[in-house]
Amino acid sequence: MAxxxxxxxxxxxxGLEIEDLDKNPFKQFExxxxxxxxxxxIEPNAFTLSTVGLDLKPSQRTVLLKMYDNTxxxxxSNYNSKKSEQIEQNPxxxxxxxxxxxxxxxxxxxxxxxxxxxxxxxYFLSRPRGSQIGAWVSHQSQVVNSRTVLETKFDEMRxxxxxxxxxxxxxxxxxxxxxxxxxxxxxxxxxxxxxxVYELIDxxxxxxxxxx
Numbered sequence: 001m002a003x004x005x006x007x008x009x010x011x012x013x014x015g016l017e018i019e020d021l022d023k024n025p026f027k028q029f030e031x032x033x034x035x036x037x038x039x040x041x042i043e044p045n046a047f048t049l050s051t052v053g054l055d056l057k058p059s060q061r062t063v064l065l066k067m068y069d070n071t072x073x074x075x076x077s078n079y080n081s082k083k084s085e086q087i088e089q090n091p092x093x094x095x096x097x098x099x100x101x102x103x104x105x106x107x108x109x110x111x112x113x114x115x116x117x118x119x120x121x122x123y124f125l126s127r128p129r130g131s132q133i134g135a136w137v138s139h140q141s142q143v144v145n146s147r148t149v150l151e152t153k154f155d156e157m158r159x160x161x162x163x164x165x166x167x168x169x170x171x172x173x174x175x176x177x178x179x180x181x182x183x184x185x186x187x188x189x190x191x192x193x194x195x196x197v198y199e200l201i202d203x204x205x206x207x208x209x210x211x212x
Contacts, residue, residue, distance in 0.1 A: 011103045011187030016194035018207060025182040025198035025205055026070045029106060032184070036099045049075070050094040053086035066123065072176040073108065074115060076123060078140035079171050087112055087175065095177055103187030110179035120173035125165070132166040133157045188212070 022028040036044035045065040052058045067074040077084060095108040137153045182198040195210040
């Protein structure tokens with residue numbers, strides 16, 4: 001057994017108080033997200049998406065946040081993927097942002113829904129051409145014999161769509177996570193971390209502190 005008990009990172013931030021927080025969790029997220037951008041953290045828009053299907057077995061994967069506002073958080077995917085299958089079976093999801101360079105984490109819980117085809121198309125047209133072709137190539141989450149198969153399919157699609165725009169695939173598009181719960185976590189000395197929750201109760205965001 002690998003013994004990792006000696007691995008220890010002491011958190012050094014000055015801590016977090018409720019007075020430091022915006023009353024709107026979306027604005028608080030924006031502040032911390034901008035801090036992550038300013039700190040030049042790697043892929044600050046990457047988050048772990050957790051889904052659970054009818055078999056009650058949780059699945060996790062890293063996806064990239066592409067848009068957010070005061071209603072929700074959006075990312076894009078193949079609608080035939082395992083994540084999409086589980087989303088169809090159970091619309092409750094969890095998202096986790098780990099900005100460890102700032103000794104911070106954000107956890108979001110809520111429901112998820114597809115965005116409109118028009119909104120998905122708008123984003124699809126903004127993607128690099130290679131990414132557009134890649135959406136046609138990958139049967140996401142399906143077994144494939146080798147990378148060569150994917151590269152061959154990519155070349156075939158590249159030739160097929162050589163003239164004009166790459167068409168929008170009907171099996172691809174965006175999702176929006178609509179939060180009902182946020183947790184903002186700030187590392188603290190002696191493992192006394194600061195954790196604040198925003199919970200949507202009767203259409204109002206209630207804020208409270210959790211023990212570490």
